[in-house]
Amino acid sequence: MVDSLRTYLRNILAAATALLVAPAIAPQPAQAESTVRLTAMHWNVGGGWKYQTPGSSDLVVTKIFDTIKGKNPDFVALNEICQSQYAALTKRLQNETNWPQDKGNFVRFQATRNGTTDDGDVCDHKAVGIALLSRQPLGTANRFPLTPNPEYDKDEIRHLLCAPTTTMPVRYCVTHITPKPFGTFGKIQVNEVLRHVEDFEAAGDTVLVGGDFNATPSWPELNVWYDPSVNTPANGDNLGAYREMDDADPYCLGYGEGTTRATTGSPCGTGTKIDMIFFRANRLNGQHAGDSLPLSTCGSALCSDHRIYWGWADLSIG
Template structure:
């Protein structure tokens, strides 16, 4: 969302209303957001509540600060990650990823559905510090595997600051994804944009708003650094994803990332869920 850097903590420049419109128009089940100011989180909650999107307007969102309050960003409030759910949420689990030495502390935020406790949704935003990319990705993967061991079905979304074909992602992606664009994989997860033959099969579409010719991915179409992962043994049918251009906010783009949307049916203890 680039809540501070590009939107300057604004709740009135069009970013909040564009996000709410996108969520409503797609009738999304879950939403993951990065780099969201606390004020924008509250404003988006209120906008979605007023529009009648959540089933329970008092219990549909969770926020975890990553950049601390009392600094120059977000009007002195926290900037962080957030999840929104059409169905009511249960308690949230909040994890701090291995410390990369930066002021922003990278987090993993997860919550199960209140009435389907084995269905869990997570958001994360990994570091750009090279030596800590894999340790943080491994930490996230280990937490997902912990949930899996307890019988949970988990979908995780967010900015990993890595590309699918990087060796540091091999432990995430399933070998079933292996293509010339993304090989050597040994993990258990499928990314919802990994099987589109028209858009760099095994890698997916770019999720950054501007093409960098010097870093354009294996198909030359742009970097993919945002992901929606589900464990392959929980996927119960076709899945897909798409990368959409961000809206305009005050004459400029709302974000330097594209909007990543996905659809998947997953098996959950107690019954399948389409999300």
Template sequence: MRLLRRLFHTLSIAVLAAGAMIGTAAPAAAETPVPEFPYMVNYKLWHWNISGYKMSRGSTTNGLIGVAASSIQNRSADFASFSEMCYGQYTALKNALRDANWPVDETNFSRWTPSISGDDHYCNGQDFGNAIFAKKPLGNASRWTLPSDGTDEPRTLTCVNTEDNVYLHYCTTHITTETPNNANQLRYVLDRLEAYHTSGHAALIGGDFNAQPHYGRLNGWYSSSLNTANNGSNTGQYRELDDNDSGNCPGYGEFTALHPPAPNNAPPCSATQPLAKVDLMFVRESRLLREFGGGYSGDSLDIAKSCSGIAATDDYPAKSCSDHRIIIGSVTLFAGKDGTVSAF
């Protein structure tokens, strides 16, 4: 009986996976919780550190909001997250996405997490923090404050799920630049993701990690199956969505920040990738189950140069909307409870 049950579940997974790949009907209605066995689904992810105060000074009228809203729509994002956002920019983007009919439910598609509240040094007295937007109606949001780095900006982790899938969580974070606190915060975030895994849930994350793929403190993140000249000695369970880019530093991916790293932290492909890659997206490798069609890809996009009032610097040209690139990812994974074949 146990063998037959295992075979039934395995065959069910294969049928559902095949359906997902050939474009048959969706596995569950929007108002119905997903079944407690795995099914395959694709998510399109989008993240941007907009430097909302450092560069745009909290502006909602310099072109930044329009660039973000258009990109989210054009890339058909299911989840979009932001670092370094002013609360006024968050509100303006909500309105822009509503006007564009992007969310399914225009009253329940975003979550805000402040890291600095009402400080005149940030956002002209507005809150400053991170945000998540979702095309489908959102369910619960979980928020954690990361271990302190000794500065006046508490760093956070936020995770959300949609109402139609309580077993899949999208998370965002902005890790400190301060060392060794960067490593402490990375471990804390990883522990939260692994807690989701232990409970049978899947978690995806996009954010500004302020660590490059080849750094030793990310070895516990990257899967041991990833072992390239550009990124080796890994012991973890996760794949970064741009780590399989064969054209841009395999195992490392394409740069995301316009400021050059310190000389001793130069990327392994400095000749072709001279700038830092610090904005990352991760999925747990066990959720991919490639024999059933699971997979992933990622990219970073050129920065729009259409934001008024931003002067040129040594790192970026005039009118650059941020000093970070937008990163996008696509991942096909098993997103139900206990999402691996070996769980049955």
């Protein structure tokens, strides 16, 4: 009886001692969410890759440079820009502004077509591609080739280019979708982009993706992108989880302003919109808006058949 009591007491003391000396392991708190207003700019320089005389190419670079200085965006997405123009723009932003927080780490470029002797006036036989620029420093880039469309794109390989910022859990992405035939190759590519963006969101990033999607908001191929909350007569049957910077435009609700030189083509009788800046609907924590700027001129000619597109959104991060 005594031995049993002693054994019982020893067990009690051992358990108590273990509790006293064992380190307390508290659950790690989740990173607190905050709301930031992220601003973004997209431009498909379009015919810009043809302007390879020094003066004309300089005008394209100057137009982008001046818009960045004037708008002070967090994120810039560019399509169809020559690598030489990208390099010149980078140098000017480094030397003439304080826009990038880290002047050695704020740009990423992905060639979609490498220059050959058969390319004619394309970037003076040098690479053309997509680029992203960030006011915040950038982490390692992700470069995803999209399904090729050799019949239309020839030797061009479309890509999704993404990079995270190092100062907040935000990732910027840029893409340029093939235009023809959109119902097959275009649809495949927009779905591929969506899968990658959803993976980043699932991992905790707030993602902005800008680019020329070569599709209008009302096309059924983009229903997998647009959130049902966007449904309007101009853009219905949506099944996705994303909002677009200009989808609250009062003149064409759910669609937005035109981003090309076309003055008709939308369900509202306004210009055609094919350039987008998407963000996930459940990240919206406030207001958002977009604006399609007037067509830019380079001397006496249009710089591009696309307008510079600008927007902002109050988004939750963390």
